[in-house]
Amino acid sequence: GAVVSQHPSWVICKSGTSVKIECRSLDFQATTMFWYRQFPKQSLMLMATSNEGSKATYEQGVEKDKFLINHASLTLSTLTVTSAHPEDSSFYICSAQGQRGWETQYFGPGTRLLVL
Amino acid sequence: DAKTTQPPSMDCAEGRAANLPCNHSTISGNEYVYWYRQIHSQGPQYIIHGLKNNETNEMASLIITEDRKSSTLILPHATLRDTAVYYCTEVQGAQKLVFGQGTRLTINP
Numbered sequence: 001g002a003v004v005s006q007h008p009s010w011v012i013c014k015s016g017t018s019v020k021i022e023c024r025s026l027d028f029q030a031t032t033m034f035w036y037r038q039f040p041k042q043s044l045m046l047m048a049t050s051n052e053g054s055k056a057t058y059e060q061g062v063e064k065d066k067f068l069i070n071h072a073s074l075t076l077s078t079l080t081v082t083s084a085h086p087e088d089s090s091f092y093i094c095s096a097q098g099q100r101g102w103e104t105q106y107f108g109p110g111t112r113l114l115v116l
Numbered sequence: 117d118a119k120t121t122q123p124p125s126m127d128c129a130e131g132r133a134a135n136l137p138c139n140h141s142t143i144s145g146n147e148y149v150y151w152y153r154q155i156h157s158q159g160p161q162y163i164i165h166g167l168k169n170n171e172t173n174e175m176a177s178l179i180i181t182e183d184r185k186s187s188t189l190i191l192p193h194a195t196l197r198d199t200a201v202y203y204c205t206e207v208q209g210a211q212k213l214v215f216g217q218g219t220r221l222t223i224n225p
Binding site for chain 1: 150
């Protein structure tokens with residue numbers, strides 16, 4: 001299957017700082033990328049959908065000014081957690097979908113964020 | 117909210133077939149059934165998908181009932197590495213995936 005990478009795999013930061021997470025589709029071009037968040041012992045919750053070259057669509061309850069998403073190319077999307085707080089500590093996972101719109105979504109390995 | 121329902125947990129002996137059920141009570145005609153699994157602390161892994169017909173690949177088989185209201189994922193010879201949370205979901209095209217709580221499958225030696 002297709003390969004999606006995330007960087008970094010884990011990050012620890014101080015409260016009030018910003019953290020950027022990268023999601024890359026390594027062997028295919030992704031028109032659409034999705035960002036999820038997962039808290040311990042819970043299922044994945046979709047945060048936002050991003051399409052290359054356009055603004056992201058955020059799910060209800062997700063602050064767009066806090067979670068900045070950029071999808072500048074067909075192989076890269078970034079999620080920036082601005083002014084991170086301890087309650088933002090979570091497992092962040094991206095997925096990518098190919099250009100034809102009906103293709104399978106493939107997931108990255110996830111990024112574990114710990115805010116102190 | 118998730119549209120599918122799954123049992124919260126299942127056990128299976130190593131080497132035996134693991135059969136994981138999923139109910140799709142509100143699935144629409146052009147929505148595909150997708151199965152993913154998530155091994156602890158990793159991103160979900162795609163397993164298989166189908167629309168109406170049964171499907172098989174190197175990982176698993178997918179059985180979809182004729183009325184499409186339920187599906188079963190079959191791992192023919194389960195190994196310890198198949199221990200994971202298994203999610204079934206429904207999606208059409210570029211729509212978002214909605215994950216329920218999934219089934220925690222434990223393979224016992």
